Amino acid sequence: MKLNLTSILALLMALLLAVPALAKEAVLKDARLWAGPDNTRVVFDISAPVEHSLFTLKNPGRIVIDVSNASVGKLMKSMSHSKGVVKAIRTATRKKTDVRIVLDLKHDVKMKSFLLKPHQNYGHRLVLDLENKSKAKVIKTVKTTNKNQRRDLIIAIDAGHGGEDPGASGYRGTKEKDVVMAIARRLERLITAQRGMRPVMIRTGDYYIGLRKRVEIARKNKADMYISIHADAFKDKRARGASVYALSQHGATTEAARWLAESENSSDYIGGVSLEDKDDLLTSVLLDLSMNGKVEASLELGDYVLSELRGIGRVHKRKVGQAGFVVLKAPDTPSILVETAFISNPKEEKKLLDSRHQTRMAKSILRGINRYFVHNSIPGTLLAQRQHVISKGENLGAIANKYQVSAQALRKHNSLSSNNIKVGDVLAIPGG
DSSP, rough: OOOHHHHHHHHHHHHHHHHHHOOOOOOEEEEEEOOOSOOOOOOOEEESOOOOOEEETTTEEEEEEEEEEEEEEEHHHHOOOBBBEEEEEEEEEEETTEEEEEEEEEOOEEEEEEEEEOBBTEEEEEEEEEESSSOOOOOOOOOOOTTOOOOOEEEEEOOOOBBTTTOOTTTTTOHHHHHHHHHHHHHHHHHEEEEEEEEEEEEESSSSHHHHHHHHHHTTTTTEEEEEEEOOOEEETTOOOEEEEEESSSSSSSEEEEEEEEHHHHHHHHHTTTOOTTTTHHHHHHSSOOOOOHHHHHHHHHHHHHHHHHHHHBBSSSOOOOOOOOOGGTTTOOOOOOOOOOOEEEHHHHHHHHHHHHHHHHHHHHHHHHHHHSOOOOTTTTTGSOEEEOOTTTOOOHHHHHTOOOOOHHHTTTOOOOSSTTTTTTEEEETO
């Protein structure tokens, strides 16, 4: 049988049209929900990329997602999903080849969906971000003061990772996001108890915040300092010790610092940040590793913190490292990243789970912060007065004599109920 050119073209066209029908069906395997103070994220694990559409219904409020050429896996069918603004998730087969997902809502939301490609331990994902409409976004702000009043220093505390992004994992299965939050909470309590400072937690629970969003939260809160807390990991389980890093303007100081920065910066891909609504120029800025910041101030702060960390255990590097950490790119705030230990080292993993070690770590970070502000006071703040960092062996009477004030005046000025003082605490000296 001979085919003319027209017949051949018709046959090729028929084959091309048949290809979509032969495409592999995607399986909706599971769903995970992460609830933050302002939004709820729903992550669907899927076996392959999918085409989807969504719309909302009212009375009661629902979101409907139609997924083409897909089926529902056993795990997804058997699980109950309820968190944040989502009351329940239901699925059903539609048109024999498609899946309809219905999210029952507690109240109205703004929504956005996007697909994520496989990255590290994650496969394809369909992500749905639900922003609360009924709850205005709460951002703690510094209270305005008159010219004669002094304000607290604002310390932004960033517990790394969270939610969809667990960070590194230890031999026992310990997740980085959990232990760094525990240390961050202890640091928060210590700062709250100290006169002249106020903490701002970047994340307050187990949910993910994009790296640039973390910086934005700190800036909206008018933070004077940014402390990002993490736990390191390496393929060699013998690696151990704490490290401190600052932003680099000219590339990483070591290959290890470069690798670590790339690992931490990939959190946006793991946690799930959509770049689809940003142009190429902005996307390059989001991932750029050379934005300027207050590098000199950050290095000084890092030196003080690293020095204090030496007092409670081994440090991995003797000097503050530098690399292009996205989360340290606030242009007007001294910012450091503290790698508290190697969670990949079984002994250090055990220490990270120890509440007493967590407290020692938080106290060391705070002592480093105090030392920085003693040498770099900010006008208009309570700690811009004359200050004294208490050293080992000192007592209140000796400190009072040094500054030619009475011990009674020193107690009253610092709201002390007795002469008992602690090493590392900062005393404001009256008359400054």
